[in-house]
Amino acid sequence: MPLPTLQAPPAIVTPIPAPAGQEAENALLEAFDWENALPAPPKLKGAAALSYRWLRIAATFEVERGLPPDPFAGGPDRQEAEALRRLMKAPKDQLATALKTLPLRRSGTALALWRWGRLQVRQGAFEAPLRRLWEDRLIAAGPALTRGYGLRHALCWALAEQDEARLATLRPAPGADSESTFKDFQRLFGLIGGPSPVFRLWTLPGLDYQDLRLDQLGASRIWVCPPPKEALPALSPDTAWVIPSETGYQDAVDASLSAPLMDEGKALAQRLQEAGRNGRFAPSRAAFEKLGLLWFPILIVLNGKGDIQSIRMGDAAPQKP
Known part of the structure; x- marks a missing residue:
């Protein structure tokens, strides 16, 4: 009689914790989203400390009055921060090119871009094509928070302008939150032209x-x-x-x-x-x-x-x- 086949026990998967710097950035972004006081700066070193500092600057600099100070000494991070600073003071006819070429590797860059661009829209400084380009850059890169901000902003404006073509381009990849949000806006488009509930x-x-x-x-x-x-x-x-x-x-x-x-x-x-x-x-x-x-x-x-x-x-x- 053949011996029974032994089944290997199921593998125990231990979740890999996020790096300390990432956990700190996530905590700061959550506080920013809820408009709570930002957490105390953690004890970080090296690149993680600079990345966190850049994110904190992005969350707190006076967007109406100036540019976020660049904390980086050199390398790709400094190039990214300086590209953002140049974009923020660029003439209007150069903004589209600056937006298209802006690196978005760091969460701080995306958050600063969100805060600055939102102000431009509110002040009427962005015409529709430039506003959509700014929204698309936010949706495509950066932390989940600013990607969500960009999508929400784009959907709100598509609804306000009753732009069904724009709505179609914004349909997100399948995902619980983004797909639910998209369906909410589809329902709102359906209300226009009809009686009030x-x-x-x-x-x-x-x-x-x-x-x-x-x-x-x-x-x-x-x-x-x-x-x-x-x-x-x-x-x-x-x-x-x-x-x-x-x-x-x-x-x-x-x-x-x-x-x-x-x-x-x-x-x-x-x-x-x-x-x-x-x-x-x-x-x-x-x-x-x-x-x-x-x-x-x-x-x-x-x-x-x-x-x-x-x-x-x-x-x-x-x-x-």
């Missing part, structure tokens, strides 16, 4: 709920945005303000506000009443999120029939209503 909104200051389409708010412009900590924004008479909850965890069909959301609604109601203003409170973000309305501020413009004419969201939304 129904939302359950609570009156401010009255805190009574109503199930309404956006065209039933009595305005042609719908501004969806949390209130600033400072003075309330000035709104034109044809703009209705929908204020999303800070947490937004209430079920979209609940007919009463739970205690934390009631407290939030009462605080908003008092603030608006004291200012002689009104608005609508959206305690559930689920109704917005299932449509793809994910990033504030959001400006929705309705046409004369009350159908959705345009959606400007996130990076493509105006900074003020």
Whole structure:
């Protein structure tokens, strides 16, 4: 009788930890993304220390006032940092070439490019072709965070410009987050030209709920945005303000506000009443999120029939209503 075949035990795969410098950079990027205080600089040496320093500079330099100082003494890293600095002060007619040839080996370079380019877009300094080139460079290289920023920015602008050709070019490789984001924008494109969905909104200051389409708010412009900590924004008479909850965890069909959301609604109601203003409170973000309305501020413009004419969201939304 032949001996039974012995099966080798399954191999135990021990995950390889990221290098210390990479772990530190990931922690800094996460803090930056959440707008938290940056972690204390770690004890690193050599190239890892310089790379981390460059990333920290990229996250903190005053993008409105100057260039990020170059911490490198020489080699490819210095060449990359200097190429970025030259790009940031290049004449407009040289920017496309500078963007195409910019090395993006270091996370700090990508983060600095993101912060600087975003400011250019907000200030109206980038025309559409240059903006798309900048977005494409961010999407193609750098850490996952800035690649995601670039994709989000590009999708928001494709939606604002109703550019279906651009949307098609941005379809990402299969991946949980990017594919989900892309499908959200596909849903938003589908809303344009059609009637508004129904939302359950609570009156401010009255805190009574109503199930309404956006065209039933009595305005042609719908501004969806949390209130600033400072003075309330000035709104034109044809703009209705929908204020999303800070947490937004209430079920979209609940007919009463739970205690934390009631407290939030009462605080908003008092603030608006004291200012002689009104608005609508959206305690559930689920109704917005299932449509793809994910990033504030959001400006929705309705046409004369009350159908959705345009959606400007996130990076493509105006900074003020």
